Amino acid sequence: MTKMASPVPAAAERGPAAGSPARARVAVAGATGYAGQELVRLLARHPGVTLTDAMSSGASSAPRPLPALKRIWDGAVIPLDVDRLARTADVVMLALPEAAAAEVGTPLVDRGVRVIDLSGAFRIRSDADRERWYPATRTLPAGVVYALPERHADAIRTARLASCPGCYPTAALLALEPLAAAGLLTGSIVIDAKSGISGAGKTPSDRTHFCENHGSVAAYGIFSHRHTAEIEQELAGPVTFVPHLVPLDRGILETIYVSVRPGVTEAHVGGALQEAYASAPFVRLTGTDLPEIKHVAYTNFCDIGWRVDPERGRLVLVVVLDNLLKGAAGQGVQNLNIMLGIDERTGLL
Numbered sequence: 306m307t308k309m310a311s312p313v314p315a316a317a318e319r320g321p322a323a324g325s326p327a328r329a330r331v332a333v334a335g336a337t338g339y340a341g342q343e344l345v346r347l348l349a350r351h352p353g354v355t356l357t358d359a360m361s362s363g364a365s366s367a368p369r370p371l372p373a374l375k376r377i378w379d380g381a382v383i384p385l386d387v388d389r390l391a392r393t394a395d396v397v398m399l400a401l402p403e404a405a406a407a408e409v410g411t412p413l414v415d416r417g418v419r420v421i422d423l424s425g426a427f428r429i430r431s432d433a434d435r436e437r438w439y440p441a442t443r444t445l446p447a448g449v450v451y452a453l454p455e456r457h458a459d460a461i462r463t464a465r466l467a468s469c470p471g472c473y474p475t476a477a478l479l480a481l482e483p484l485a486a487a488g489l490l491t492g493s494i495v496i497d498a499k500s501g502i503s504g505a506g507k508t509p510s511d512r513t514h515f516c517e518n519h520g521s522v523a524a525y526g527i528f529s530h531r532h533t534a535e536i537e538q539e540l541a542g543p544v545t546f547v548p549h550l551v552p553l554d555r556g557i558l559e560t561i562y563v564s565v566r567p568g569v570t571e572a573h574v575g576g577a578l579q580e581a582y583a584s585a586p587f588v589r590l591t592g593t594d595l596p597e598i599k600h601v602a603y604t605n606f607c608d609i610g611w612r613v614d615p616e617r618g619r620l621v622l623v624v625v626l627d628n629l630l631k632g633a634a635g636q637g638v639q640n641l642n643i644m645l646g647i648d649e650r651t652g653l654l
C-alpha cells in the first residue's frame with residue numbers, strides 16, 4: 306500500500322531554512338513562571354534553537370533547576386542579567402510581568418537583539434491608552450509588531466520586537482477578525498470568557514487561592530480588564546468583555562455573542578473562517594460541533610465552532626485554547642519560527 310505523504314513534516318525535516326544559521330541562540334527571561342517554563346520546555350526540544358540562558362527575577366542569587374523539566378532541560382535558571390542576554394542571544398523571549406518587560410525590552414532592541422514579549426507592555430499603540438493600561442511603557446521602540454501569527458506573519462518576519470497578544474484577545478481575535486473583515490457582523494459584540502487559574506501567574510492572591518476557586522466560578526474585571534483595550538484596538542470598535550475564573554489549572558473558553566446581517570448563515574460564517582485559516586496549522590474549525598477546553602489543553606491549537614440563528618440574525622461562536630501555549634508560550638514560539646524563516650510548526654507539533 307502506498308504511504309500517504311504527511312501534511313506535517315517530521316521534526317527532522319523542519320529545521321532552519323537553507324542559508325540561515327544552524328541554530329538560533331534564544332534565551333528566556335521569566336523562566337520560573339508558568340509561561341516561562343512552557344517556553345523552556347518547548348525551546349529545549351526545538352530543532353532550530355539553542356537555548357542559551359533561562360533567567361528568573363534575580364530575587365534569588367543562587368542558580369536553581371526546574372524540577373518539572375528534568376531530562377528535558379537540565380540547566381540552571383540564573384538571575385536576570387540584561388547585559389548577558391544582549392551579548393549571548395540572537396532572540397530573547399520575555400515572560401515577565403509587564404513592568405519588568407517594559408524595562409528590559411527596549412534596551413535589548415536598542416542593542417540589536419530581537420525580542421518576543423509575552424506581556425502586555427508593548428501591545429497598545431495609542432499613547433493615551435497605553436498610559437492608562439500599561440503605564441510603565443512610556444514609548445514603543447521602533448520595529449514593534451502586534452504579533453498574532455495567523456494575521457500578521459509578514460510584519461512578524463522582520464519585527465524587532467514581536468508583542469504577542471494576550472490569551473483572551475488571541476481567542477477573541479482569531480474568531481472575530483475574519484468575520485469583521487468579511488462584513489458579516491453588525492451591532493454589539495459580547496465576549497463571555499472563562500479562564501483556568503494559571504492565567505493569573507504563579508503567585509497566588511485572594512482571588513486565585515485554591516480555597517477560593519475550588520467549587521466556584523467568579524466574574525471579574527467587568528469594564529476594567531485591560532484586554533478589552535487590546536481587543537478593541539484590533540477590531541477598531543467596542544466590545545463587552547466579561548472574564549471569569551473557573552476552577553481549572555489551564556485553558557480558556559470564550560462564548561461570543563454577535564448580531565449578523567439578515568440572511569447570514571452558518572455556511573457564510575464557515576466560508577469566511579475557512580478562507581482566513583486555509584493554511585493556518587494551529588486554527589481548527591469545528592463548525593457546529595462546538596469545541597471544548599479538553600480538546601486543546603497542552604497544545605498550540607485554537608479551536609473555533611459556531612451556530613447561527615438566521616431568523617433572529619444571531620451568531621454564537623465558541624473558541625478554546627490553552628492559555629499557556631496558544632495564549633502565551635506556544636504562540637511565542639510560533640512567532641519565533643516566523644521570525645527565523647522556518648516552518649511555523651517547528652517544535653510545536
Ligand SMILES: NC(=O)c1ccc[n+]([C@@H]2O[C@H](COP(=O)([O-])OP(=O)(O)OC[C@H]3O[C@@H](n4cnc5c(N)ncnc54)[C@H](OP(=O)(O)O)[C@@H]3O)[C@@H](O)[C@H]2O)c1
Pocket residue numbers: 334335336337338339340341360361362363364365385399400401402403405423424425470471472503504505506507508628629632633
Ligand atoms: N499565565 C498566562 O496564561 C499568560 C498568558 C499570556 C500572557 N501572559 C503574560 O506572560 C507574562 C508571564 O506570565 P506568567 O503567568 O508566566 O507569570 P508568573 O508565573 O508570575 O512568572 C513571572 C516570571 O517573571 C519573573 N519576575 C517577576 N518579577 C520580575 C521582575 N521584577 N524582574 C524580572 N523578572 C521578574 C519571575 O521570576 P521569580 O520566579 O524569580 O519571581 C517569573 O520567572 C506576564 O506578563 C503575563 O501577563 C501570561
